[in-house]
Amino acid sequence: MILYGWRGKLLRVDLSERAVSTEEIDQRLLSAFYGGRGLNMFFLYQHLEAETSPFDPENTLIFGSGPLVGTSVPANGRYNVSSRSPLTGILGDANSAGIWAPSLRWAGYDGILVKGEADTPVYLSITEEGSELLDAAEIWGKTVTETDLILRQRHGKDAHILAIGPAGENRVRYASIMNDLDRAAGRTGNGAVMGAKRLKAIVIRARGKIPVADPDGLKEVCKKIRKAMLSSPSYPIRSQFGTPMLTMLYNEMGVLPTFNNQAAIFSEAEKISGERLKEEFVIRQASCYRCPVHCSRISRIDKGEFKGLEFEGPEFESICSLGSRLGHSNFEAILYLCKRLNDLGMDTISTGGTIAYAMECWQRGLLTEKDTEGLNLTWGNTGSIIQLVEKIAFRRGFGDMLAEGVQRASEKIPGSERYALHVKGMEIPTQEVRGLKAWGLGWAVSSRGADHCRAFPVMETTWHKDQAKEFFGTEKAADRFAYEGKAEMIKWAEDFGAVIDALGLCTISYVAMGLSPKLVAEAYRAVTGEDTDEEKLLETGDRIVTLERLLNLKLGLIPQQDTLPRRFIEEPVPEGPSAGEVIDIDKLVSQYYGVRDWDKLTGRPSKEKLATLGLSSLLAL
Numbered sequence: 123m124i125l126y127g128w129r130g131k132l133l134r135v136d137l138s139e140r141a142v143s144t145e146e147i148d149q150r151l152l153s154a155f156y157g158g159r160g161l162n163m164f165f166l167y168q169h170l171e172a173e174t175s176p177f178d179p180e181n182t183l184i185f186g187s188g189p190l191v192g193t194s195v196p197a198n199g200r201y202n203v204s205s206r207s208p209l210t211g212i213l214g215d216a217n218s219a220g221i222w223a224p225s226l227r228w229a230g231y232d233g234i235l236v237k238g239e240a241d242t243p244v245y246l247s248i249t250e251e252g253s254e255l256l257d258a259a260e261i262w263g264k265t266v267t268e269t270d271l272i273l274r275q276r277h278g279k280d281a282h283i284l285a286i287g288p289a290g291e292n293r294v295r296y297a298s299i300m301n302d303l304d305r306a307a308g309r310t311g312n313g314a315v316m317g318a319k320r321l322k323a324i325v326i327r328a329r330g331k332i333p334v335a336d337p338d339g340l341k342e343v344c345k346k347i348r349k350a351m352l353s354s355p356s357y358p359i360r361s362q363f364g365t366p367m368l369t370m371l372y373n374e375m376g377v378l379p380t381f382n383n384q385a386a387i388f389s390e391a392e393k394i395s396g397e398r399l400k401e402e403f404v405i406r407q408a409s410c411y412r413c414p415v416h417c418s419r420i421s422r423i424d425k426g427e428f429k430g431l432e433f434e435g436p437e438f439e440s441i442c443s444l445g446s447r448l449g450h451s452n453f454e455a456i457l458y459l460c461k462r463l464n465d466l467g468m469d470t471i472s473t474g475g476t477i478a479y480a481m482e483c484w485q486r487g488l489l490t491e492k493d494t495e496g497l498n499l500t501w502g503n504t505g506s507i508i509q510l511v512e513k514i515a516f517r518r519g520f521g522d523m524l525a526e527g528v529q530r531a532s533e534k535i536p537g538s539e540r541y542a543l544h545v546k547g548m549e550i551p552t553q554e555v556r557g558l559k560a561w562g563l564g565w566a567v568s569s570r571g572a573d574h575c576r577a578f579p580v581m582e583t584t585w586h587k588d589q590a591k592e593f594f595g596t597e598k599a600a601d602r603f604a605y606e607g608k609a610e611m612i613k614w615a616e617d618f619g620a621v622i623d624a625l626g627l628c629t630i631s632y633v634a635m636g637l638s639p640k641l642v643a644e645a646y647r648a649v650t651g652e653d654t655d656e657e658k659l660l661e662t663g664d665r666i667v668t669l670e671r672l673l674n675l676k677l678g679l680i681p682q683q684d685t686l687p688r689r690f691i692e693e694p695v696p697e698g699p700s701a702g703e704v705i706d707i708d709k710l711v712s713q714y715y716g717v718r719d720w721d722k723l724t725g726r727p728s729k730e731k732l733a734t735l736g737l738s739s740l741l742a743l
């Protein structure tokens with residue numbers, strides 16, 4: 123039978139045995155979970171045992187891409203990498219764009235499943251002709267840029283490289299996995315899992331084509347999708363400034379995390395604004411694979427201490443994490459730090475969150491120069507931030523404790539727990555959720571800990587109230603301070619987002635830019651030949667999110683972890699347009715459990731729900 127869209131093959135890698143093999147993927151699983159994040163969850167659920175620790179050789183590391191990746195569908199090119207997270211102990215999962223994932227699919231695979239642990243460092247080489255594990259002695263210890271350069275020299279300029287940096291090798295619990303140089307699967311510490319397995323890189327060289335079921339239909343739907351993206355109200359600003367436009371917008375709304383979320387307005391926000399970035403540092407806009415939005419950018423510094431630095435980025439999350447959260451406005455240094463963290467292979471959000479925690483400990487006298495080997499952790503101290511990043515990546519001295527993340531560090535510094543801002547062990551991203559209630563709920567219930575991408579509920583601030591009423595039952599869903607309609611909004615956005623990840627598309631260009639799931643269903647039909655519609659598509663998203671819940675419960679999650687740091691619940695925002703706001707997260711989570719049909723005491727999906735989604739039978743396959 124000809125398979126359209128999917129390649130139908132999983133590459134199995136056993137590092138302990140140094141063996142590589144190919145396995146067929148059951149068509150029923152492809153139809154039920156699509157691929158990428160969806161299929162990763164099925165395999166993780168099958169392979170992970172409750173007692174398997176993140177650095178255990180038996181921890182399973184899966185790279186999965188979706189059936190639309192490598193085709194002509196706009197803004198495809200993404201993969202998810204999943205394992206048991208060394209940061210949170212539950213699901214570890216991150217997503218990244220670039221050409222690496224299309225290359226994997228052109229090579230003939232929908233995913234790679236890695237088990238075991240090599241006795242010496244290795245890397246995996248994949249081509250259409252075959253795959254092999256090769257010695258990585260020469261690249262172990264190298265940065266991501268150095269690794270990329272060496273492997274391209276060895277395998278050809280058209281090779282696409284995914285790699286970890288020194289942080290992953292040193293098992294920093296929030297180490298990222300990088301691909302195509304500056305693209306990060308940043309969150310939850312999968313880079314440390316790769317490091318523990320002594321797998322330094324995966325190189326792919328392939329040019330194969332993806333067969334599609336209806337080429338003419340695909341051309342038509344691609345035209346419609348491009349048109350919808352280019353006519354989205356947010357297109358002009360996204361294509362000019364990308365996510366860094368959020369710095370000034372959030373500051374004006376009073377939701378810009380500042381001084382470890384002690385404030386929500388940063389007096390020096392203009393110095394780290396998207397406008398300044400564009401004017402002084404961006405040399406051109408850039409784009410992901412086949413995306414007409416081109417919200418990415420290449421930045422360069424032409425003078426001063428960091429002269430000559432050039433890289434793709436930065437995004438708002440990194441600017442805020444290394445900027446206002448640290449009371450830090452040296453933009454050149456922030457750009458340097460973004461690139462350095464990419465090279466070290468360390469998540470910018472968790473790194474910024476961890477340093478912000480340490481700076482608040484310093485502010486409150488819980489840390490002194492005796493603890494920090496002489497580093498002065500006053501807010502905004504550029505030199506100390508740069509030195510601390512190196513200490514963390516190489517686990518030197520004081521950095522060793524911070525390499526464990528804020529939750530574990532706070533167990534070592536008495537009285538500091540309140541300043542360790544995390545959900546389920548993962549450092550928070552960069553929204554002030556007391557003034558953005560849907561985002562707060564999204565963080566609290568996200569399957570991978572504090573996270574802004576699982577739901578991405580921009581509808582709360584960008585949708586008209588009539589649209590909010592139609593979709594979520596109340597106009598108040600479009601009021602960022604209100605509680606009504608937020609549970610419905612998060613469920614809808616999580617389900618749509620899960621489908622987007624499973625297909626290998628981009629959350630910004632589809633979910634955040636307001637594209638209809640109907641268009642996605644059309645693209646899916648044209649590529650795979652499988653019949654679907656909006657309802658079935660969103661049901662698949664529900665299936666994926668529900669399976670993530672089952673996986674997390676299996677790994678020991680308890681419902682009490684679906685919450686937020688006490689700061690957001692108990693301390694009102696001190697000033698600005700969100701002044702006086704706290705968030706009643708228990709109320710929101712209770713509403714969400716109701717909408718999801720999860721038991722309010724155990725957090726477990728009901729039997730009826732599992733049966734409706736077909737999960738009871740699928741998990742028995």
Ligand code: SF4
Pocket residue numbers: 197198219408409410411413414415416417418628629630631
């Ligand atoms: S909209 Fe998405 S796919 Fe397009 S350039 Fe931006 S991040 Fe990449």
